[in-house]
Amino acid sequence: MSRILVLYYSSYGHVRTLADAEAEGARSVPGTEVDVRRVPETVPEEVRQQAGYVVDDTPAALPIDLENYDAIIIGTPTRFGMMAGQMKSFLDQAGGLWxxxxxxxxxxxxxxxxGSQHGGHEATLLTTQVPLQHFGMLIAGMPYTFAGQTTSEEIIGGAPYGAGTIAGADGSRTPAETDLAGARFQGAHVARIVACLAGSNLQAEAA
Incomplete structure (x- = not known):
């Protein structure tokens, strides 16, 4: 069995919804086991309540958990064109794994x-890939074989660098069906890559 971790941070539920779609797509590939976990919250509860953050009862992950998986699919909201601080804090604690x-x-x-079409969507996808490359991971995006990302008939998220959604300035938009289809596609894409790599030892000896 291949093991895949969908690891996310979500404030208002949009990323959590995409995480479930990513997991659904990955599970559609035979021989794949998927866990969905969130990173721990760093915002005080009082602030969360005032800001209207949604309650999330998904089990939290620990950085040490990452080595138990064949693939890690990371979901994050955009914060000023970059990943959320909660996700960055989590990855910063994985130095021992590195x-x-x-x-x-x-x-x-x-x-x-x-929040918006030009609010740093692609920048967030690309910059979040950077620490994964420092860890020596193989990066999987969302290739154009998912044709939904080229539509101009509706506002959608996602790019060749990964799936996504546009939440709207006030967070009122929910992921479009195209967004969810893209997340399912990406999850399955990752699972198929893992299946192809199964049995291969890509851990290089230190030079």
């Missing part, structure tokens, strides 16, 4: 939610 090359050869992918 030091041991524990994630080398694993597949990594990213999806995101942004």
């Amino acid at each position: 030091a041991r090359n524990a994630l080398v050869g694993k597949v990594g992918a990213v999806f995101a939610s942004t």
